[in-house]
Amino acid sequence: MQQESAELIALKVLGWLASDEEIFLVFLGSSGISAGELMARAGEIEILTAVLDFVAMDDTWVNACAAATGLDPxxxxxxxxxxxxxxEIHWT
Structure with a gap:
């Protein structure tokens, strides 16, 4: 996957995250970022990776995101x- 495609997927995931108030508040609380700062920095790689890492912590979130956005889980x-x-980390 090209980085540009990955960034577009991450932006879709961020859009889904922002649309779910409960999970969005958990993300804001765990990341320490404000909603305003998040919106201002939404296109930065650090923010996009944090969003993907956060959503990937819970299979339920991944599946809900995929269903809402049309992404493959x-x-x-x-x-x-x-x-x-x-x-990917290779331990061998």
């Missing part, structure tokens, strides 16, 4: 792997 992790710092 694997797309958020594929996107995360395509962004800086997201390469």
């Amino acid at each position: 694997h797309d958020p992790m594929r996107a995360r792997q395509a962004l800086p710092g997201g390469a």
Whole structure:
């Protein structure tokens, strides 16, 4: 996956996240970022990777996001792997 495609997927995930008030508030609380700062920095790689990492913590969130956005449930992790710092870890 190209980085540009990964960024577009991450923006879709961010849009879904922002539309779910309960989960969005959990994200804001756990990340320490304000809603205003998040919106101002939404296109930055650091923000996009944080969003993908956060949503990927819960399979229920991943599936809900995929259903709402039309993404494949694997797309958020594929996107995360395509962004800086997201390469798969090989333990061997």
